Amino acid sequence: MPGRFGFLGLCTGLLALLAGPATADPAQIYATDCAACHGSDRLGGDGPALIPQTLGRMRGPKVAEVIAHGRAATQMPAYGETLSETEIEALAEWLKKPLDHVSDWTPTQIAATRWRDPDYTPAEAPAFDADPLNITLVVETGDHHVSVLDGDTFAVLDRFATPFAVHGGPKFSPDGRYVFIMSRDGWVQKYDIWSLHQVGRVRAGLNSRNIAMSADGKWLAVANYLPMTLTLLDTDDLSVKSVMPVTGKDGTPSRVSAVYQAPQRDSFILALKDVPEIWEVATDPEAEPVYEGFVHSRRKDMIEALPSSRGLFARRRIMLGAPLDDFFFTDDYRHLIGAARDTGRGVVVNLNVGREIADLPLPGMPHLGSGISWERGGRRVMATPHLKEGMLSIIDTESWTVTDTIKTDGAGFFLRSHEDTPYFWADVFFGPDRDAMHVIDKQSLEIVRTLRPVPGATVAHVEFTRDGRHALVSVWEDDGAVIVYDATTLDEVTRLPMRKPSGKYNVFNKITFSEGTSH
Numbered sequence: 001m002p003g004r005f006g007f008l009g010l011c012t013g014l015l016a017l018l019a020g021p022a023t024a025d026p027a028q029i030y031a032t033d034c035a036a037c038h039g040s041d042r043l044g045g046d047g048p049a050l051i052p053q054t055l056g057r058m059r060g061p062k063v064a065e066v067i068a069h070g071r072a073a074t075q076m077p078a079y080g081e082t083l084s085e086t087e088i089e090a091l092a093e094w095l096k097k098p099l100d101h102v103s104d105w106t107p108t109q110i111a112a113t114r115w116r117d118p119d120y121t122p123a124e125a126p127a128f129d130a131d132p133l134n135i136t137l138v139v140e141t142g143d144h145h146v147s148v149l150d151g152d153t154f155a156v157l158d159r160f161a162t163p164f165a166v167h168g169g170p171k172f173s174p175d176g177r178y179v180f181i182m183s184r185d186g187w188v189q190k191y192d193i194w195s196l197h198q199v200g201r202v203r204a205g206l207n208s209r210n211i212a213m214s215a216d217g218k219w220l221a222v223a224n225y226l227p228m229t230l231t232l233l234d235t236d237d238l239s240v241k242s243v244m245p246v247t248g249k250d251g252t253p254s255r256v257s258a259v260y261q262a263p264q265r266d267s268f269i270l271a272l273k274d275v276p277e278i279w280e281v282a283t284d285p286e287a288e289p290v291y292e293g294f295v296h297s298r299r300k301d302m303i304e305a306l307p308s309s310r311g312l313f314a315r316r317r318i319m320l321g322a323p324l325d326d327f328f329f330t331d332d333y334r335h336l337i338g339a340a341r342d343t344g345r346g347v348v349v350n351l352n353v354g355r356e357i358a359d360l361p362l363p364g365m366p367h368l369g370s371g372i373s374w375e376r377g378g379r380r381v382m383a384t385p386h387l388k389e390g391m392l393s394i395i396d397t398e399s400w401t402v403t404d405t406i407k408t409d410g411a412g413f414f415l416r417s418h419e420d421t422p423y424f425w426a427d428v429f430f431g432p433d434r435d436a437m438h439v440i441d442k443q444s445l446e447i448v449r450t451l452r453p454v455p456g457a458t459v460a461h462v463e464f465t466r467d468g469r470h471a472l473v474s475v476w477e478d479d480g481a482v483i484v485y486d487a488t489t490l491d492e493v494t495r496l497p498m499r500k501p502s503g504k505y506n507v508f509n510k511i512t513f514s515e516g517t518s519h
């Protein structure tokens with residue numbers, strides 16, 4: 001027998017020689033060169049997860065280029081010298097394939113990642129003279145850091161490393177002392193602003209969307225794509241309180257597009273990606289029994305009581321015609337508008353009665369999560385940008401009609417305003433005019449100025465100081481900056497160099513749910 005295998009082996013070797021160079025085995029290359037940093041399961045380690053969910057949205061150089069040339073200012077080395085072009089291409093393609101199996105990411109596995117910074121000692125009072133409620137955080141995605149700015153002097157009080165690829169708004173504790181930051185790989189980082197120090201981290205999901213804080217500041221919800229769950233963390237020590245599997249009423253599992261805090265309702269609201277439902281999860285320990293879908297209906301036959309659905313984390317389903325995501329909430333949190341995918345329409349849901357009550361023409365992918373609201377002519381209006389159209393829609397939130405559209409220099413991502421400023425600011429994130437920032441009068445809806453502080457550079461996302469006197473704008477480039485403008489004269493006040501600054505978040509504006517910010 002050994003002789004026969006020896007002969008077969010010889011034949012295979014000869015055939016391989018005749019066929020030319022061996023075809024690259026990407027799994028083997030991965031195991032040898034990548035697994036140590038990115039994890040043998042591709043779910044990340046010191047380096048980020050390498051799965052289609054994260055690679056698919058990678059901006060900048062293509063995966064093969066990063067493998068060949070490495071990434072500047074990171075631990076990612078260049079493999080162009082050690083791997084052939086064919087091997088690099090094969091590896092890049094292999095990484096884009098979904099995992100055969102995704103871990104359940106159980107509470108025990110999450111708990112095993114919990115880490116408290118051994119150098120952290122909580123301060124008794126803020127370790128700086130600045131107004132702690134006028135601190136603004138700048139997420140710098142260029143090198144995965146956050147800068148902590150004094151909102152009065154614009155001095156950088158601290159600059160700390162974050163997990164790789166932070167996404168969505170950091171969430172502050174109700175007193176503004178702590179902030180929680182989430183990465184797309186599901187890491188949640190807790191930072192103590194008073195002490196200017198990281199507290200710890202935990203990996204709450206494998207591929208996550210965003211986080212929300214309960215009204216009492218006790219719980220942090222993490223919306224996950226992988227696995228299809230909502231993770232609920234104790235904000236005190238980042239321990240896992242619960243992991244809710246997310247499945248539709250018919251049993252279909254669903255990714256969670258986003259989770260939002262609804263402070264007046266004392267609940268979280270979940271946008272589900274794969275099933276036509278919205279979930280409301282109570283954060284009130286005394287929450288009344290929850291009825292599926294028809295909370296106030298008199299039709300008893302339409303009410304389905306879930307015996308377990310009462311108290312903390314009681315879950316209520318609101319049934320929809322089709323999945324909705326990207327929510328804007330009215331100030332009283334009675335209504336939300338969600339985007340119905342590929343239909344060019346927005347749908348209004350009344351959360352009290354638990355059903356759709358209106359729909360609106362909103363073509364070109366409205367980005368409702370960036371919506372802001374204000375009083376105009378005695379009515380409450382909201383504005384939303386559109387990701388695929390150079391326009392802004394103005395919606396009357398009483399009659400639920402689109403009253404105006406404003407033409408812009410291109411499709412934009414974010415809007416921002418403040419109670420004490422007459423303008424709102426709209427970026428032009430996409431296209432040749434991505435260096436433009438429109439400043440628009442909230443009453444006349446006229447563009448009063450178009451700023452172009454760095455010709456050719458992407459200029460996007462605005463945040464105001466606590467008093468609304470200054471507007472901070474990101475020059476969204478690797479050697480970028482945050483530019484501080486006088487929000488009345490629109491003159492530049494100062495320019496702070498930053499590494500690809502993305503979102504900026506003022507403690508006061510966020511914890512008071514300013515009408516000019518996304519929540």
Ligand code: DHE
Pocket residue numbers: 057141166167168169170209210211257258259326369413414461502503504518519
């Ligand atoms: Fe975001 C917020 C979803 C792509 C930067 N983004 C959000 C929120 C959601 C969302 C649901 C609200 C979370 C919160 O604050 O709690 N984002 C999505 C998408 O579905 C989309 C279009 C595709 C995706 O890849 O997930 C998307 N987002 C991006 C980007 O490409 C951006 C520009 C760069 C990046 O970092 O990935 C980006 N998103 C942001 C930022 C916020 C955000 C800076 C917070 C805005 C704020 O002011 O609150």
